[in-house]
Amino acid sequence: xxxxxxxxxxxxxxxLLSSVAIAEITxxxxxxxxxxxxxxxxxxxxxxxxxxxKETGKNPYNGDAEAVKKGHDLFMTACSGCHGHxxxxxxxxxxxxxxxxxxxxxxxxxxxxxxFGGANGMMGPQYVNLNTDDMLLIMAWIRDIYHGDPKKxxxxxx
Numbered sequence: 001x002x003x004x005x006x007x008x009x010x011x012x013x014x015x016l017l018s019s020v021a022i023a024e025i026t027x028x029x030x031x032x033x034x035x036x037x038x039x040x041x042x043x044x045x046x047x048x049x050x051x052x053x054k055e056t057g058k059n060p061y062n063g064d065a066e067a068v069k070k071g072h073d074l075f076m077t078a079c080s081g082c083h084g085h086x087x088x089x090x091x092x093x094x095x096x097x098x099x100x101x102x103x104x105x106x107x108x109x110x111x112x113x114x115x116f117g118g119a120n121g122m123m124g125p126q127y128v129n130l131n132t133d134d135m136l137l138i139m140a141w142i143r144d145i146y147h148g149d150p151k152k153x154x155x156x157x158x
Contacts, residue, residue: 024054025109029117030102036117038132045131053136057109061140062155071141074134082122087145092123098148106154111139 027036038054049060061067076085082092093101102119104110115135118125126135143155150156 025057027109027113027116030104030110030114030119031117036113038116041116041127042129042131042134045133045135047133049136050132053108053112057107059108059112059136059139059143059155061136062108062143064140067137067140068144069141071137071139071144074130075138075141078126078129078134079138087142092121095142096145096147098146098152106152108139108143108155111142111155112136115139 027038028034029036052060061071075083075087079087079092082090083095084090087095089095093099098106100106102110102114105114112135114123115126115130115138116132117127130138143153146153
């Protein structure tokens, strides 16, 4: 009888634990609000860092010096033509201050949604040019060069 109770308790515990599995965040297009289809992203971005990001919405590369350097290199080839070499703004807006054309960019989730799905104007979706991990690296560099009001930097409070 005692073995039956232990088995039942163990089974119930396992059932409860499996129902508490961590759910992934749903990402939406910054303009239309439609759910983003991450499966169309350029291959190679399904790293452990990206898996963690999908669960938390917080970029695990923020503050990582090596990741920031990689992000800068990627930014120079993929983004600087429009946003300037130091993200000061050219055809596209500056990215290092606390004025965001899209206020959701004050969060890592919001910035990722814009990079992945694009925005109004000339900013097209970047999932064809960059994989999802590349996007996180670029985001880490953008966060690293931020010189606005820290109170407005929601990614610091996440």
